[in-house]
Amino acid sequence: MILKVKNLSNIGGVVKAPPSKSYTHRAIIIASLADGNSILHDPLISEDTISSIDACRLFGAEIDLSSDNSYLKIKGIEKIENHSKGPIDLKNSGTTLRIMTSVAGLAQNETIFTGDDSLKSRPMQMLLDGIKPLGGNTISILKNGKPPIAIKPGFVGGKSFINGNVSSQFISSILIAGAISEKGIELEVKGDFISKSYVAMTLDVMEKFGIKLETDLFTKHPDCDLVEKKCSSTSFFIKPQKYIATDYVIEGDYSSASYLLGAIAILGGEIKVKNLFKDSKQGDKLILAILEDMGAEITVTDDSVTLKSEGNLKGVNIDLHNAPDLLPTVSVLGAMAKGKTTITGVHHARFKETDRIDKCAEELTKLKCEVEEKEDGLIIQGGVSSGTVNSHDDHRIAMAFSLIGLKHEIAIENGNVFSVSFPNFIESMAEIGVELDLFN
Numbered sequence: 001m002i003l004k005v006k007n008l009s010n011i012g013g014v015v016k017a018p019p020s021k022s023y024t025h026r027a028i029i030i031a032s033l034a035d036g037n038s039i040l041h042d043p044l045i046s047e048d049t050i051s052s053i054d055a056c057r058l059f060g061a062e063i064d065l066s067s068d069n070s071y072l073k074i075k076g077i078e079k080i081e082n083h084s085k086g087p088i089d090l091k092n093s094g095t096t097l098r099i100m101t102s103v104a105g106l107a108q109n110e111t112i113f114t115g116d117d118s119l120k121s122r123p124m125q126m127l128l129d130g131i132k133p134l135g136g137n138t139i140s141i142l143k144n145g146k147p148p149i150a151i152k153p154g155f156v157g158g159k160s161f162i163n164g165n166v167s168s169q170f171i172s173s174i175l176i177a178g179a180i181s182e183k184g185i186e187l188e189v190k191g192d193f194i195s196k197s198y199v200a201m202t203l204d205v206m207e208k209f210g211i212k213l214e215t216d217l218f219t220k221h222p223d224c225d226l227v228e229k230k231c232s233s234t235s236f237f238i239k240p241q242k243y244i245a246t247d248y249v250i251e252g253d254y255s256s257a258s259y260l261l262g263a264i265a266i267l268g269g270e271i272k273v274k275n276l277f278k279d280s281k282q283g284d285k286l287i288l289a290i291l292e293d294m295g296a297e298i299t300v301t302d303d304s305v306t307l308k309s310e311g312n313l314k315g316v317n318i319d320l321h322n323a324p325d326l327l328p329t330v331s332v333l334g335a336m337a338k339g340k341t342t343i344t345g346v347h348h349a350r351f352k353e354t355d356r357i358d359k360c361a362e363e364l365t366k367l368k369c370e371v372e373e374k375e376d377g378l379i380i381q382g383g384v385s386s387g388t389v390n391s392h393d394d395h396r397i398a399m400a401f402s403l404i405g406l407k408h409e410i411a412i413e414n415g416n417v418f419s420v421s422f423p424n425f426i427e428s429m430a431e432i433g434v435e436l437d438l439f440n
C-alpha cells in the first residue's frame with residue numbers, strides 16, 4: 001500500500017505518545033515468568049508486542065487483554081513448557097526473538113523460533129554462543145547464525161560473556177532468563193556496549209518485578225550517564241530468584257514520539273506530547289536534544305514534552321550508538337534541514353528490520369538528496385525533492401519518510417507497516433493536523 005500526506009490543517013496541539021514498545025515487551029515476558037497475577041496498564045498492542053503475547057501464551061501464560069486495550073491481565077507460568085505444535089512464528093519482532101530464546105532454554109521441551117523474511121535475516125549467533133556456557137543448547141537450523149533457531153532445554157545459568165557491539169537484546173535476554181535460572185547469572189559484556197539504555201530498561205522492569213540486582217551497571221556508577229558510553233563496568237551478577245507479579249504502568253515511547261515531534265519541528269508550530277517522562281531510561285529521549293540542536297525550542301515537565309519550532313531546521317552532528325531507532329527520523333530531519341547532518345556510531349542499525357543505514361541512503365538518494373553512506377552512519381546535505389520511495393517493509397522507514405511529505409509530494413510504497421510499533425500512527429498524526437492517506 002502507498003502512504004502519502006493528504007492534507008494539513010490546524011497544525012500542532014496536544015497528543016499522547018503511544019506506550020513504549022520496549023517496556024511492553026519486557027513487562028509481558030517478565031509478568032509471564034512471575035509467580036501470580038500481574039496487571040499491565042496502558043500496554044502497546046502492536047504487531048510486535050502481539051508476537052510476545054502469543055509466544056508467552058504458548059509457554060503457558062494466561063494473558064487477557066481488556067476490551068479497550070487499556071490493560072493486560074497476566075497469570076504467570078507455573079511450569080515453563082512449549083505447548084506449540086510446531087515452529088513458533090514471531091513475525092517481525094527481533095525483541096521477542098532475542099529475549100524468548102533464553103527463556104525457551106528454561107522450558108522442559110524443545111522450541112523452534114522462526115519469523116518473516118526480515119526476522120530470518122537478524123543475527124543470533126552471538127547469543128547462541130553466549131548461552132552455551134549457561135547450558136543453552138541451541139542451533140541455527142540453516143547454520144547461518146540466523147532464525148529459524150532450535151532451542152533445547154538446559155539453560156541453568158552460570159558464567160558467560162558476550163560482545164556488546166551487535167545487539168543489546170542478547171544481553172537483555174540472558175539477564176531476564178538468567179535471574180530465574182538454577183544458578184543465576186554472571187555475565188560480562190566485552191568491547192563496545194551499544195544500545196545500553198535498553199539494558200537499563202530491562203533491569204528497570206526486572207527490579208519492578210522483584211529482582212534484587214547485586215551489581216547494577218548504572219546505579220553503582222553514579223558518574224555513568226546512560227546517554228554516553230562512559231561507564232566502564234560491564235559485568236552483571238544476579239543470584240537465582242523469582243519474579244513477583246505486580247501492577248505495572250507502561251510509559252510513553254520516545255521513538256514513536258520522534259515522528260510527532262519531528263512533524264511539527266519541520267512544519268513550524270507548537271506541539272505538546274503527553275506521556276513522555278523526564279526521568280525515562282529510554283535512550284531515544286535523545287530526540288529532544290537533537291531537535292533542540294536543530295533549532296526547535298523544547299520544554300519538558302515530569303510527564304510531557306512541548307516543542308516550538310519556526311520550521312527552519314539546521315543540520316546536526318549526532319552519535320546514535322545509544323539510540324539506533326532514531327536513525328530513520330534523524331536522517332529525514334537532516335534531509336529537510338539546512339546544511340550538513342552527520343550521524344555516527346550506529347553500525348548496529350544495519351542489523352535491524354532492514355540495513356537502515358543503507359536503506360535510508362538509498363531512499364533519500366531517490367529524492368535527489370546528497371547522502372554519503374559510512375560504515376557507522378550517514379552524512380546528509382539538506383535538500384530533497386518530490387518522488388516515490390519504498391519502506392522495504394520497515395516500519396520506522398515508513399513513518400520517518402512520511403515526514404518528507406509535509407513539504408514535498410512523496411509517495412511511500414509498502415507504507416502500511418507502521419502497525420509493527422505504532423498502530424495508531426495515522427490517528428495520532430491526524431490529531432496534530434497531518435492527514436495521511438493509505439491506498440492501493
Ligand SMILES: O=C(O)C1=C[C@@H](OP(=O)(O)O)[C@@H](O)[C@H](O)C1
Pocket residue numbers: 021022023025095166167168169172194195198324325348
Ligand atoms: O531491547 C529492545 O527493546 C530494543 C533494543 C534495540 O536493539 P539493539 O540492542 O539490537 O540495538 C532497539 O533497536 C530495538 O528496537 C528494541
Ligand SMILES: C=C(OP(=O)(O)O)C(=O)O
Pocket residue numbers: 048092093094095096325352353396421
Ligand atoms: C529494531 C526494532 O525492533 P526489533 O529489534 O524488536 O525488531 C525497531 O523497533 O526499530
